Structures are given as structure tokens and as C-alpha cells.
Amino acid sequence: MTLNLIVFFILAVFICVCSVLSVTTSRILRAATYLLFVLFGTAGIYFQLNYSFLGAVQLLIYAGGITVLYVFSILLTSSQGDKAEKLKNSKMLAGLISTLAGLAICLIVMLKNKFLPSHFESGELDVRAIGHALMGAGKYQYILPFEVISILLLACIVGGILIARKR
Amino acid sequence: MFDFSIITNWIHEQLISFMPTGLAVFVECVAIGICIMLMYAVLAIIMIFMERKVCAAFQCRLGPMRVGPYGTIQVFADVFKMLIKEIITINHADKFLYNLAPYIVILASIMSFSCLPINKGLEVLDFNVGIFFMLAASSIGIVGILLAGWSSNNKYSLIGAMRSGAQMISYELSIGLSILTIVVLTDTLQLSEIVERQADGWFLFKGHIPAFIAFVIYLIAGNAEVNRGPFDLPEAESELTAGYHTEYSGMHFGLFYVAEFVNLFIIAGIAATIFLGGWMPLHIPGLDGFNQAMDYIPGFVWFFAKAFFIVWLLMWFKWTFPRLRIDQILTLEWKYLVPIGLVNLLLMVIIVVFKLHF
Numbered sequence: 001m002t003l004n005l006i007v008f009f010i011l012a013v014f015i016c017v018c019s020v021l022s023v024t025t026s027r028i029l030r031a032a033t034y035l036l037f038v039l040f041g042t043a044g045i046y047f048q049l050n051y052s053f054l055g056a057v058q059l060l061i062y063a064g065g066i067t068v069l070y071v072f073s074i075l076l077t078s079s080q081g082d083k084a085e086k087l088k089n090s091k092m093l094a095g096l097i098s099t100l101a102g103l104a105i106c107l108i109v110m111l112k113n114k115f116l117p118s119h120f121e122s123g124e125l126d127v128r129a130i131g132h133a134l135m136g137a138g139k140y141q142y143i144l145p146f147e148v149i150s151i152l153l154l155a156c157i158v159g160g161i162l163i164a165r166k167r
Numbered sequence: 168m169f170d171f172s173i174i175t176n177w178i179h180e181q182l183i184s185f186m187p188t189g190l191a192v193f194v195e196c197v198a199i200g201i202c203i204m205l206m207y208a209v210l211a212i213i214m215i216f217m218e219r220k221v222c223a224a225f226q227c228r229l230g231p232m233r234v235g236p237y238g239t240i241q242v243f244a245d246v247f248k249m250l251i252k253e254i255i256t257i258n259h260a261d262k263f264l265y266n267l268a269p270y271i272v273i274l275a276s277i278m279s280f281s282c283l284p285i286n287k288g289l290e291v292l293d294f295n296v297g298i299f300f301m302l303a304a305s306s307i308g309i310v311g312i313l314l315a316g317w318s319s320n321n322k323y324s325l326i327g328a329m330r331s332g333a334q335m336i337s338y339e340l341s342i343g344l345s346i347l348t349i350v351v352l353t354d355t356l357q358l359s360e361i362v363e364r365q366a367d368g369w370f371l372f373k374g375h376i377p378a379f380i381a382f383v384i385y386l387i388a389g390n391a392e393v394n395r396g397p398f399d400l401p402e403a404e405s406e407l408t409a410g411y412h413t414e415y416s417g418m419h420f421g422l423f424y425v426a427e428f429v430n431l432f433i434i435a436g437i438a439a440t441i442f443l444g445g446w447m448p449l450h451i452p453g454l455d456g457f458n459q460a461m462d463y464i465p466g467f468v469w470f471f472a473k474a475f476f477i478v479w480l481l482m483w484f485k486w487t488f489p490r491l492r493i494d495q496i497l498t499l500e501w502k503y504l505v506p507i508g509l510v511n512l513l514l515m516v517i518i519v520v521f522k523l524h525f
Contacts, residue, residue: 003189029317033264036310052294056303064306071313072332075325124295127356 007048015041026086029074036067050123053130169465172288199291203281207429214428216242217475218482225486252417257320260414264318269415269422271311276426276433278304283436284358286446286466297358298346301437302339305392308426309335312411315423319414327410330493331394337500338398341388344508345381348515349441352378352524362445367452369444373525377515382442384508386481389434391496393427396485398496432478439473446470 015038022034039062046055087095137143182191216231216239223230231238256262282301284290294300309332316328350356352374353364364370371378391398412423439445446466450458491499518524 003192027261029261029264029314033267033310033314052300053296056294056296056300060299060303060306064303064309068306068309068313068332068336071310071317072329075313075317075329127295128354 004048008045011041011044011048015045028078029071032067032070032074035070036063039063039067050125052124053127169286170288171286175288203277203291207277207280208425210432211425211428212242212246214432214478215245215424217478218428221479221482222486225483246421249418249421254417254419255414257318257414260320261318264314265414266419268311268315268318269419269426271314272308272426273311273422275304275306275308275311276430278307279433280429282358283433283470284362284440284445285470289467290359293357293359295355295357298350298356298361298437298441301358302343302346305430305433306339308430315415316411319411321414323408324411324413327413331411334394334398334493334496335392337497338388338391338504341384341500341504341508342392344505344512345385345388346437346441348377348381348508348512349374351512351515351519358440358445361441362447365444365447367450368525369442369447369449371442374515374518375524377511377518378442380507380511381515382438384504384511385438385442386477386484388500388504389438390481390484391500393430393434395427395431396481397488397491399485399490431481432474435477435481436470436474438477439470443473443477444469445473 018034018037018041022031022038025031025034039058043055043058043063046052046058133140134142134146179191179195182194186194219238219241220230231241234241234244257265278292279301281291282293282297282304284293292300312331312335313328316324316326316331319325349361349370352370353361355361355364365373367373371382374381390396412420415423446469448458448461448464448466448469450461
């Protein structure tokens, strides 16, 4: 039992408990908070894998950005005493079946897949390499998806302004 | 310069000489955590005392004078008072979130605090994405403030939290842009590297015009980011009682209070690190004797001197400027600071590409 493994188990249990809690709680802001914890746990796993760039991105974009957005919209739309209605049995059953199906698919894919041997053993990945990969136009480089996402975000901003400005 | 990693390596070797490596690392992590929290608390006490004295000086008063010589024990008395106060619970409030919110704020604050390089070899979190991680960690605090405002079951708190959230999200943009300007100049994100690159002159001097503009933008945005100074709308007493922490009492209020002051120190510490060279002494290329004399002053003295100088600057802002309205705050950010920051970034890129910096 190495320290690495212990930390991984703690993170894994933390993520599982928080994700179950986030779908079972009936108060929407609590669900958002548990989601925040799940994202923290995921970032922790990235840090444990020594991929600090992805961990920091996870914290900045998901924990610091998306969750704040969720909390903001919940604050604007719902009031203090709001609680979700109790689920019907049929809906519960459907949810349970789809969850189990999802779990089965994930397990099959993960257990059947032959993972490539990892060629990045220890130390941190250079930020310069990540930057070149994100902004380069060569093979295994990601300038096209990067720009497509920028256009998508631009469209979102224009759409948001259009909706907000309509009088 | 004295390298603190000699001491830390010695401790590490002593520990692994009689226990397995995993356990030694665990013991070190716990010890460092305790050290950070201790330093956090001590800094908060120093900052609160400084705030009172600086405020008093700007208003031609003496400040706290009764408890201890020059009122030095006043803050300890206040902390003790806060510790023995009752923590009240709010009816019809979400108690779990109400109790959780201060800890999220303090967690974000401690995480970004531990990124600060205090001396050579005395940096706790030193990733190669250091400054980026610092930004990420400090952005979590907003969630805590929003939760605090919502779970207090109080309209003033909610309005305070919404204002605070809008303000902090907006001003994070300017902080990011001004830090990015310096990252363009350094071509590294690692905080210890950033300090090392300033051995032949601090970035404020090396980057001349764009660095200076970035420094000014950083100071304004940093002040807004910690909800202080002319930007303390979230807790504008005259209109919102105390903003998002109206309903908190005892140590839960204390956590918000402490986090606010240490966040001010973190903002100042980052400014000192990326613009004024962190623990790097004042070096002037060419004057070797002068540089050697400066090296005899230890690094942490330089770091704390610079950081507290910027803290003093920010307190000066707070006690001289009148408070802004919320629409004025957002106008200042989105119509002035962000465009200036973007143009400034472009200017810095031009200067770096044509090697016009020192």
C-alpha cells in the first residue's frame, strides 16, 4: 500500500460519495455544491498524475467558472425554500436502469481497451510543449478545434447580448 | 543569497533516516500545512493591526492605544473576543451551506497563499504552471461568497453576494491580463523562475512602459478583487448593513474577516513577486559592489518589505478615495481596464518581439 494508492482511494471515495449526493439531494444549490466537490476531486486526481496544467484548468474553468455560473443562475431563478418534487417510482427505475447501463458500457470499454504504454514517466509536462500543441497547425496539434471553440463562444456571447437587449 | 532548500533537504534526510519515505512525506506535508496556517494567522493579525494604524494615520487619529504599548495587544484581544462569541444558527436557512461557506473562502485563500515564494528554496507549491494555479485557486473564493449570501436567508446578504460575485468575476479578467503581460515578458509561469529572471533588474524596470501600465491595472483590479478600498460595495455599510457576512457571528465571521485581510496580502505578494522581484534584492547591472551589499539582506526580508509596501499603498487607496457605485465599478472594468489591458498586452508582445526591453 503506497502513499500514492492511499491518496487515490481517498480521492476516489470522495468523488463517488459527492457525485451520489449531488444527484440525490433535493435542494438545487446543495447539488451544485456537491458538484463543486466532485470537480475538486477530479482536479486532485490530475494533480496526483502530475499533470498540474490540466488540474489548474479544471479548477479555473469548472470549479471557478462553470460552478459560479450555475450558482449565479440558481440564485437568480430559485428562492430559498425551493425543493425538488419527490421522484415517481417509474422515473426512479428508469434512472437506475440507465445508470447501470452507463456503468456497464464504461466498464466494458475500459476493460476491453488495450492501453498504450505510457511514455511520459515522471516530472511535469513542460508548459511550452502544451502551448505549442494547442496553438500549432501541424500533426497532433490543435489550432483548428481551438479556433472552432472560439467561434462557438463568440456566437454564444452575441446570442446572450441579443436576448438580454431585447426590450 | 541563502538557499533555504539546504535546510529543508536536511530535514527530509533526517526523516527518511528512521522512517519509510511515504510516511516521511506525509509528516512533512502535515508540518508544512501547520506552518502555513500559523503564518496565515500571524499575517492576518499583523494586517489587521496595520489596517487600523494606517486608517488612523490617514484620518489624523492615533488608532488603538489602550491595550498594550501602542495598542499592540488590541488585535489579540479582538481575536479572543471573536473566539468566545456564540455561533448563531439562522432559522429557515440551509444550515449545511451556511456553515460550509466560510471554509470554502478560507480554503481558496490558503491555497493561493501557499503559492507565494517567500525566499529562495522556501516555496511550498511550485508547479510549472504556478501563477496559473494561483489564479485558479483564488477564483474558488467567489463560490464561497455566493453560498454565504444565499444561505443566510437575508435579502441584504443576497444582494451583497451578487454584487460581490459580479465584481470579482469582472476584475479577475484584468488581473489575468496584467499577469499575462508579465508572463509574455518572462516566457515562464513558474513563480520561482519568474523571480530568478529578475536577478538583473525587476520587471517593473525591465518591461518599462507596458509593465508599468500592467502594474497600475493590477493594483486597481487587485483592490477590487478583494472587495476593498473604493470597491467595497459588497459590504457597503450604509446600504447593505454588512453585505454577504451580515448573518455570520463568532469565528465564522472571523474566517471571512481574516480571509479578506490575507487576500489583500496575497494580492500584494503576487504584485511584489511578478513586478518587484519577490525575494530578489535590488540589483543594478554594472554596480557589482552595490549588488553584493544588497545580497547580504536576506530574501524573505525583501519579500515582506515589498509586499507590505504594496499593502500600504492599497490601504492608502482605501482610505482616500470615495466609494464607487456598482454601475461605475462595472463600467470602469469593462469599458476602460479590459481594453487598456488588451492593448497593453499587444504592446508588450511588440516590445518582446523586437527586443525593446532591457
